[in-house]
Amino acid sequence: MNPSISVHPSNLSSLTLFGLSLCNYVLMYWANVFLAKHLSINAFDDFNVAVSVVTLLSTFATLGLEKYALRLVALYMERGNWSRLRGFWQFSWRTILLFSFVLMGVTNVGLTVVLAWHNAESHTATLLYVLFLPAIALCLYLTELITVYGAQILALVLYRLVLPSVFFLLIIGLNKAQGTLTVETVMICFGSAWCLTLLMMLSAAHLTRPKKLKPVKADYQGKRWWLKSSLPLLLSSLLMTLLMTAGPILLAIRYPSPATVAIYAIAMKSSGFLALLGTSTNRYYLPMLMVLVERRDQAGINELLNKRTVFVAGFITVFLCLIGAWGSQILELFGPTFSKGYWTLLISSVGTAFMTLFSDSLYYLQFMSRNRLVIGLLSLAAIGMLTLGYSLGAIYGATGMAIAYALPTMTLFSVLKWQARRHMLRFMAG
Numbered sequence: 001m002n003p004s005i006s007v008h009p010s011n012l013s014s015l016t017l018f019g020l021s022l023c024n025y026v027l028m029y030w031a032n033v034f035l036a037k038h039l040s041i042n043a044f045d046d047f048n049v050a051v052s053v054v055t056l057l058s059t060f061a062t063l064g065l066e067k068y069a070l071r072l073v074a075l076y077m078e079r080g081n082w083s084r085l086r087g088f089w090q091f092s093w094r095t096i097l098l099f100s101f102v103l104m105g106v107t108n109v110g111l112t113v114v115l116a117w118h119n120a121e122s123h124t125a126t127l128l129y130v131l132f133l134p135a136i137a138l139c140l141y142l143t144e145l146i147t148v149y150g151a152q153i154l155a156l157v158l159y160r161l162v163l164p165s166v167f168f169l170l171i172i173g174l175n176k177a178q179g180t181l182t183v184e185t186v187m188i189c190f191g192s193a194w195c196l197t198l199l200m201m202l203s204a205a206h207l208t209r210p211k212k213l214k215p216v217k218a219d220y221q222g223k224r225w226w227l228k229s230s231l232p233l234l235l236s237s238l239l240m241t242l243l244m245t246a247g248p249i250l251l252a253i254r255y256p257s258p259a260t261v262a263i264y265a266i267a268m269k270s271s272g273f274l275a276l277l278g279t280s281t282n283r284y285y286l287p288m289l290m291v292l293v294e295r296r297d298q299a300g301i302n303e304l305l306n307k308r309t310v311f312v313a314g315f316i317t318v319f320l321c322l323i324g325a326w327g328s329q330i331l332e333l334f335g336p337t338f339s340k341g342y343w344t345l346l347i348s349s350v351g352t353a354f355m356t357l358f359s360d361s362l363y364y365l366q367f368m369s370r371n372r373l374v375i376g377l378l379s380l381a382a383i384g385m386l387t388l389g390y391s392l393g394a395i396y397g398a399t400g401m402a403i404a405y406a407l408p409t410m411t412l413f414s415v416l417k418w419q420a421r422r423h424m425l426r427f428m429a430g
Contacts, residue, residue, distance in 0.1 A: 162200060272352070
């Protein structure tokens with residue numbers, strides 16, 4: 001047992017995490033409002049598609065190693081296995097960087113060839129943003145690593161506050177300097193913000209790493225096992241990202257109206273605050289949960305999960321009340337056209353609320369080697385979302401796509417919560 005690892009979440013830290021998530025939400029929301037007003041509807045559509053595509057690619061580029069770090073680094077620190085921890089850190093960032101460059105090249109060449117083959121319009125915004133994939137993937141990994149090192153607040157300051165602030169300042173400054181914005185320059189601004197954040201994260205990871213880690217020699221003996229164990233997390237992350245981001249891409253194919261695509265994208269971004277809240281709290285609570293499971297501390301686990309549930313449920317309730325009362329007015333900030341997306345926003349928010357409240361169950365089951373169950377359920381949800389979206393999106397547009405997202409998501413996370421509770425009871429009893 002490593003007594004230096006805290007397994008007692010503080011209310012102040014939880015509120016700080018919420019505050020950072022709120023700041024990120026506000027900054028990115030206003031950035032999208034700004035872009036919706038300063039870009040043409042086609043250019044804003046291109047921006048949303050580019051972000052969706054690269055979000056999927058960045059999830060793939062990390063190979064699941066960033067999520068695996070939440071479990072493995074915490075356990076190596078708990079057991080004092082510093083040589084293996086150093087080996088995992090060096091193996092992870094090198095693998096992610098190499099694979100990101102490969103994926104970047106394959107995507108840009110492949111997309112260019114496909115568009116030329118079909119004589120389709122060139123999506124320069126996507127091609128440009130893909131060039132920043134290595135920096136984005138490393139940032140995602142370092143956020144988790146710094147979190148497990150115990151500097152949760154610092155990690156989220158960089159990821160949730162510095163990144164969107166730099167992006168917002170860059171697009172505002174560029175608009176004032178040039179008088180106009182293009183989607184290509186916006187993507188360059190976003191990529192530049194990722195690069196600056198990466199430099200800060202590298203420094204933060206160096207400063208926050210455990211002192212006992214510095215003098216030891218790296219042990220790489222587990223690298224095949226690390227990669228094999230991270231792949232189920234990669235697959236689950238890809239499927240989750242597909243649930244969250246495939247809507248704009250599918251709508252662009254089935255309902256070729258830039259306004260409809262933009263309305264759905266904005267509704268998902270608006271409900272995305274709940275997803276941010278879920279990921280932020282998971283980064284804070286999951287390493288503690290893994291240590292408590294390692295110690296088989298049933299009372300500590302119950303206390304931890306109850307605190308997370310109360311904290312998250314309270315903010316979900318407030319958010320849904322705000323959306324129900326002022327959803328149309330919130331969407332109208334983007335322009336009169338977007339106020340038509342009230343039901344799209346409300347439906348997608350309910351689906352995201354279920355995901356946020358029960359998202360810890362997904363990672364618990366995977367950390368406890370229930371990968372087949374989790375990936376099977378995620379696959380069914382993704383297939384359900386794509387099937388429903390293909391039909392409902394073509395008929396009802398953005399609202400149909402929101403239904404296609406919400407129904408499988410609510411079912412998925414309700415089942416995951418039930419399965420996690422059953423597994424924990426059996427595990428502790430054994």
